[in-house]
Every structure is written in C-alpha cells, then in structure tokens.
Amino acid sequence: MRNIAIFASGTGTNARKIIEFFRNDDTARVALVVSNKKDACVLDIAREHGIAALTVDRTTFFQSEALLERLRAQKIDFIVLAGFLWLIPPYLVNAFPRRMINIHPALLPAYGGKGMYGMHVHEAVKAAGDAETGITIHYVNEHYDEGDFVFQTRCPVHQDDTPADIARSVQRLEHLYFPQIIAKLVSELPTGPAI
Numbered sequence: 001m002r003n004i005a006i007f008a009s010g011t012g013t014n015a016r017k018i019i020e021f022f023r024n025d026d027t028a029r030v031a032l033v034v035s036n037k038k039d040a041c042v043l044d045i046a047r048e049h050g051i052a053a054l055t056v057d058r059t060t061f062f063q064s065e066a067l068l069e070r071l072r073a074q075k076i077d078f079i080v081l082a083g084f085l086w087l088i089p090p091y092l093v094n095a096f097p098r099r100m101i102n103i104h105p106a107l108l109p110a111y112g113g114k115g116m117y118g119m120h121v122h123e124a125v126k127a128a129g130d131a132e133t134g135i136t137i138h139y140v141n142e143h144y145d146e147g148d149f150v151f152q153t154r155c156p157v158h159q160d161d162t163p164a165d166i167a168r169s170v171q172r173l174e175h176l177y178f179p180q181i182i183a184k185l186v187s188e189l190p191t192g193p194a195i
C-alpha cells in the first residue's frame with residue numbers, strides 16, 4: 001500500500017475527491033493531510049475520513065526539517081499539493097524528487113507564478129479574452145508553477161462566461177482528472193520508501 005500526503009490551504013474540494021477516490025483502492029491511500037491554516041476546511045475533511053491531519057506553522061515549515069520526520073513516520077511515498085499556497089522549500093523538494101505534484105487552474109506557463117491562484121487566475125483569463133483555459137498538473141520544484149508538466153487538458157471559455165463560470169468549468173476538470181493522474185503516477189513509483 002502506497003501512502004499519499006495531501007498539502008492544502010483551503011476548502012479542499014480536490015482533497016475530498018482524492019480521498020474518496022482512494023478509499024476503495026487497495027494500492028494507495030491518503031495517509032496524511034497537511035495544512036498551513038488551523039481552520040482550513042480540508043482538516044475537517046481529513047478528520048471526517050479518519051485521516052491524520054497536521055497543521056504546520058511558517059517557522060517549522062521554512063526553518064526546520066521537522067516535517068520530514070513526520071512524513072517518514074507516516075511512510076509517505078508521494079505528495080500532492082491541492083491548493084497549498086506556500087512555496088515548497090528545497091529540503092522538501094529534494095526529499096521527494098518526481099514524487100510531488102501540484103495542480104494549477106490554468107494552462108501553464110500562462111497565468112502562473114506568485115499571486116496567480118484562485119479567482120485571480122480566472123479573472124486574468126477573462127480579461128485576456130482567451131477562448132480556452134484548463135488545468136495543468138506538474139511536478140514541484142523550488143519555483144512556483146515551474147516543474148515539468150505531467151498532464152494538461154482544456155475547456156472552452158465562452159464569451160459571456162464570468163470568472164466564476166470559468167472557475168466552475170476548471171474545477172470540473174480538476175475533480176475528474178486529478179485523482180486519476182495521481183493514481184497513475186503512484187502506480188509507477190519505484191518500490192521502496194521516498195525518504
């Protein structure tokens with residue numbers, strides 16, 4: 001059984017889909033949810049499913065490697081960022097090479113980088129008048145939204161779509177594809193622990 005950790009800061013709709021997807025899978029499961037916000041809804045979702053949940057503060061995350069101990073203790077094989085807004089520090093990137101992915105709600109390299117998250121992304125797509133948008137799933141490196149791509153898929157942006165409409169179309173793609181892509185990558189992992 002491979003163990004997945006989800007890092008998330010927000011409402012956790014993707015986390016929920018991923019948790020539910022792997023509940024009936026006998027090859028992998030979500031074993032840990034990590035958040036940087038004490039009151040993040042994603043922590044409630046984890047508790048609801050009996051999954052270990054952890055809040056990290058800025059100092060612990062950026063100025064120590066304490067989180068690695070916890071990830072090792074839970075035998076985490078793969079990390080999924082699902083709306084986690086902090087930049088991943090080098091000690092963590094190096095401990096999980098090609099074992100950590102992020103989902104971005106646009107077609108990178110467009111609309112990526114610091115500050116490009118949530119509705120900011122969809123508002124920028126709308127302002128540019130783009131005819132399509134989509135999702136990008138990519139490996140995580142030390143820069144926002146810059147790791148190698150794993151998967152992209154598109155959806156149309158209609159002329160009268162509001163940013164909220166665009167967000168809904170993109171979220172539909174995220175919920176549909178993210179769990180499947182995670183399952184594929186986890187099934188291809190080399191045997192043996194990450195750290």
Ligand code: GRF
Nearest residue numbers: 010011012013014083103105
């Ligand atoms: C998603 O749009 C994802 O692309 C981005 O953060 C958002 C998380 O949404 N990285 P949710 O908390 O899973 O609803």
